[in-house]
Amino acid sequence: MIEGSEDVVPRVQEDALPGHETALHPKPEWHPRFLGSGRLAGKVAMITGADSGIGRAVAALYAREGCDVAILYLNEHDDAQITARAVEAEGQNAMLIPGDIGDAEFCRRAVEDVVARFGRLDILVNNAGEQHPDDDIRDITEQQLKRTFQTNVFGMFYLTQAAIDHIPAGGAIVNCTSVTMYEGSKGLLDYSATKGAITAFTRSLSENLVEKGIRVNAVAPGPIWTPLNPMGGAPPEKVAHFGESTPMKRAGQPNEVAPSFLFLACDDSSYMSGQVLHPNGGTVVNG
Incomplete structure (x- = not known):
């Protein structure tokens, strides 16, 4: 059941974002590939952008490992219902929370x-993000610049501020940065800048929370087949060759x-904090 299912209107509508995975062809592969082993048994995770793409895959995998999942998303109710059913199919509880993470009050209430609902919160996954391609920096409007940072950076701060009093020692925060932080991207200037901020935030927050026993790390994906690129304004000719520039020659x-x-x-990562993992198709980066 969707809680508070009134539609949330994005503040920037220059493209098709946030994008529905149900409209994407071919469909991304999000189902867990291996049997679970109870690595998150009894825990509760909050995952932003969990209606589709990487967020949905993380939600389904966490559920397979025994975790209840709160699914935060903007307004893609059909996609979010699919994620909720995937979590429940693994025998875990799903909670749907639509809203704008760029709103501090929404984050606090969430x-x-x-x-x-669950009596605890062990894991915060800051995955939600948006991008708006522009080849010329002069084409990036003030509204777009503010909105990209509002979602990608401010939302991460707001949720972390609201969550840290509830996450116990042994808990974890996992942020989503990007290969664009390391390589740069001439057509994603504002998006890449937010990902640089996220990496710095991850490393600094790790230092800040280590004495509380909360580990903070990040993942920097390369080109991954999700609604973000084809529905985020990328031209069709670019989408047709998406991921081919990686050493693995695919998304x-x-x-x-x-x-x-x-x-x-x-x-498994109990001795890691402030680190970034790089599932990016073989691109070698420094960091």
């Missing part, structure tokens, strides 16, 4: 609702990225 699938989020959320 965390309170999750804790009220990645969401279920090839989700295991990195699992590793950083579970005790």
